[in-house]
Amino acid sequence: MSEAITVIGLGNAGLSVATALLKHGPVLGYDRSEERCKLARDAGVEVADSLEGLDGRAPVVLLSLPKPEASLAVAGALASWKNLPELVIETSTVTPDTAQKSAALLDAAGVGFVDAAIAGGVASMAAGEITFFLGGTDANKAAAKPILDRIAAKIHDLGPVGAGMGTKVVNNGVMHAVMVVLIEAFAMLRKLDIPTDTLVEILNREEGLLRPLIHRVGERMQDGNYEGGMSASNARKDSVLALETAQQLGVPIFATLASHTPYEIACSKGMGNEDYAALAKLWEDWCDIDFKR
Structure with a gap:
């Protein structure tokens, strides 16, 4: 014993x-x-x-x-x-x-x-x-x-x-922020009379919610490779369309609205033709860090 x-x-x-x-x-x-x-x-x-x-x-x-x-x-x-x-x-x-x-x-x-x-x-x-x-x-x-x-x-x-606690609070922060984004998204879906299960299925794919994590964080950010891919300018355009749709549907959005601002900043800094993972360079400058392996 x-x-x-x-x-x-x-x-x-x-x-x-x-x-x-x-x-x-x-x-x-x-x-x-x-x-x-x-x-x-x-x-x-x-x-x-x-x-x-x-x-x-x-x-x-x-x-x-x-x-x-x-x-x-x-x-x-x-x-x-x-x-x-x-x-x-x-x-x-x-x-x-x-x-x-x-x-x-x-x-x-x-x-x-x-x-x-x-x-x-x-x-x-x-x-x-x-x-x-x-x-x-x-x-x-x-x-x-x-x-x-x-x-x-x-x-x-x-x-x-502190490394253990830091990892947990960051992980929890991601989960809680993503939860708000998801609620905003599903509120728009309900206003459009689209079944909730439809977007659950769409997001629950390799090309869904995992795509930004595995491809953009795990590959592009860690390699510092922002050539090709979905451009920041196109991502900005899609973000604008999402904001306009929420406004038209009368759906309050908070997290999605806040997440749009870095796309505006990136495009104003001439990063519009780079993959939208290049937004990471903003934080590298602001925090004096390097995401590359």
Whole structure:
């Protein structure tokens, strides 16, 4: 039987992770909510009455907390324990900056830290089939991986502290922004009396939603190749037509409208004949970065 692991934060995600870990050994836990504590006890977690009641109880502490301020507060509390843990695994969704600040607090006390952001839903967590985005020092990641392997389908080792959380927040940002674009698009479809399933089928093709990701980001941007292809000027024209259609149909659009502006900027800068993936060069200039491999 494996050594006990402490899970702090027993919300939907934390309790699912704790339940998965229970298959491999004892799990201790704490949450400020009595209701969540009761659910955890019913699941087999040994729940402490307070955060301080977990001091020295397990060498590894896993965090699953609702907001960045909570993570920082708990990291500070752990750093002041009389019997320090060896490693803290941060699975809460926080910014890279929060992860780095937590790591600094714990490092000053001699406690290891990794950010292990979780990708996927509660079902995959409870089943122990989690995808982790991992950041930290090589030594701390090496200590964390055997523990995460118990409940992981895949671990992406992404680099230093903050890299795991950075990957998750960017991924989530993409998902949430795309959701708004899709809602705007399907609102126009309904106004045109076109079945929703039709556009779902059209977008769910290699030439659909995956095309910008696989071809334009994965190939053109990484190769710096913007010759040929769908020109930025033609993409601008299509974007204008979409905006006009939304206006004619009386459909409010926000994300689609905002996404049109870079096409105007690119064309004004003489990039109209390049593939529309060349919009990436605007961000290269603005952010002083290079997308090429």
